[in-house]
Amino acid sequence: MKSKLWLVTIVMIAAFALSACSPAALSSTLSAAPAAFNQAPASSAPQASSAAPALGSVADLEQTLQQIYQQVNPSVVAIDVVGQASAAAVIPFFGDNGQGQPAIPQQALGSGFVWDKDGHIVTNNHVVDGADKISVTFSDGTIVPATRVGSDPDSDLAVIKVNLTADRLQPVKVADSTLVKVGQLAVAIGNPFGNENTMTVGFVSALGRAIPADGGTSRGTSYTIPDVIQTDAPINPGNSGGVLVDDQGQVMGVTAQIDSPVRASVGIGFVIPSSIVSKVVPELIKSGKYEHSWLGISGGSLIPDLATAMNLKSDQRGALINQVTEGSPAEKAGLKGSKQQTTLNGQDVNVGGDVIIAIDGQAVKGFDDIVAYLARSTDVGQTVTVTILRDGQQQDVKVTLAARPAAAQQAQLDLQLPDSQSPDLPQLPQNHPNIAGQPWLGIQGLSITSDIVNELGLPSNQTGVLVEDVRPDSPAEQAGLQGGTRSVMLGGQEVMIGGDVITAIDGQTVKSMDDLLSILQQSKVGQKVTLTIVRNGQQMDVAVTLAARPANP
Secondary structure, X not given: OHHHHHHHXXXXXXXXXXXXXXXXXXXXXXXHHHHHHXXXXXXXXXXXXXXXXXXXXXXXXXXXXXXHHHHHHHHEEXXXXXXXXXXXXXOOEOOOOOOOOOOOOOEEEEXXXXXXXXXXXXXXXXXXXXXXXXXXXXXXXXXEEEXXXXXXXXXXXXXXXXXXXXXXXXXXXXXXXXHOOOOOEEEEXXXXXHOOOEEEEEEEEEEEEEEEOOOOOOOOOEEEEEEEEEEOOOOOOOXXXXXXXXXXXXXXXXXXXXXXXXXXXXXXXXXXXXXXXHXXXXXXXXXXOOOOEEOOEEEEXXXXXXXXXXXXXXXXXXXXXXXXXXXXXXXXXXXXXXXXXXXXXXXXXXXXXXXXXXXXXXXXXXXXXXXXHHHHHOOOOOEEEEEEEXXXXXXXXXXXXXXXXXXXXXXXXXXXXXXXXXXXXXXXXXXXXXXXOOEEOOEEEEXXXXXXXXXXXOOOOOOOEEEEEEOOOOHHHHOOOOXXXXXXXXXXXXXXXXXXXXXXXXXXXXXXXXXXXXXXXXXXXXXXXXXXXXEOOEEEEEEEEOEEXXXXX
């Protein structure tokens, strides 16, 4: 009871002392007050009736925050990007409906932080992706050019480098994010909306989130980042690539995305954990890229209805394999996907595949557990033991992990042009519809799969291309095509669903992405085509005039 009275006293005194402050400042200070209380020595706790010690505790909190800012701010930089950056001026938004997004600007701002005395600076990949020119502004006003060292889209991390002497650089100290607890103090420092050297304060709101590596905005199906930290410390456009630190000023992670319907902070921010940063960044500095461990399966978490349909106990937990990628480690090891269908709640769903219940003895309760374990505890070439249920019988399967294929190698419609200096990406033929000047529709999409059929409640034999996003000012937008309205996890990957499904062009059946690409390749710029689509379960025709694909759509 004494502790509750003590906490009330802190809040009341803080409210009185800050009554002349702005609502935002008042909210931030009050939300941080419990953290100061938790860190105060037990012997210093005053009685509820004593006001003077409570004021001292608020002052201690203020002093702690000031010390954090003085320690960390010199390490945080503003990043100015010129060129076709993918999202530097914004921050990926989960709450956006995927339509009406602004065109990518020619000049944009993000954040970053000093990693070492050699001049390496860490930021988000989406801040510097596609940049022609990068400049860095330090807290003392120094502005220097930077060059890109390496990037990893699948963890949304990148490293750039500046040429400054070691005495001008103050590297951050990195915390162990595996020790972070919900409720502890969280301080974000970055450059929201271009306002440099800004600090915001909150708490760690949740742990173990999974977010799409590209924010679900640019490449259709994408890989996910596991073990993500959620915070209510305000994060806004321009914070991308900045830091979230603890009460010791040590970096818990890199601010990356927010969930918001208004394209600004509503108290749900996502931070790439330091456990991933500490694995990826050294490799980017060393070789310019990072190879993720890859199993090669898609599927979902086993729910009671699915378990019952497979004659398993209704409380059985695990990850049901839906599909096994051809040529993948999983296929080579003999793992099996679902080849049977049953009807659950009026929908056809796939069942009968292997159910993964553990990896290397670590329990798997859902599909996200597999993604997290691969990222946290494995390396390419490592052999893991996958414990599965097959036809109700438990067995162990040895799988040697390979390097995850680059997302740019996935069969999707609206890929960016490959870098001619990158050996990992195939060169496209000059008549390919993804080449500038070729006929352009202006969508991002992917082939309809059984997972998508189940999620959307489509007929089991439905084929076509799901429109995930419609490019601004594109032929598709002008014709009124609609992209996805919500994101779902399918096979450990983020997919935008709810958009139109293209089933034919000028009467030619479109069953997959390959069909759509092939038809576009045979078309001409300025040609008017008729798309047959399925929207909200209804088939309709839409006229579209193809345009010339821009160099950087």
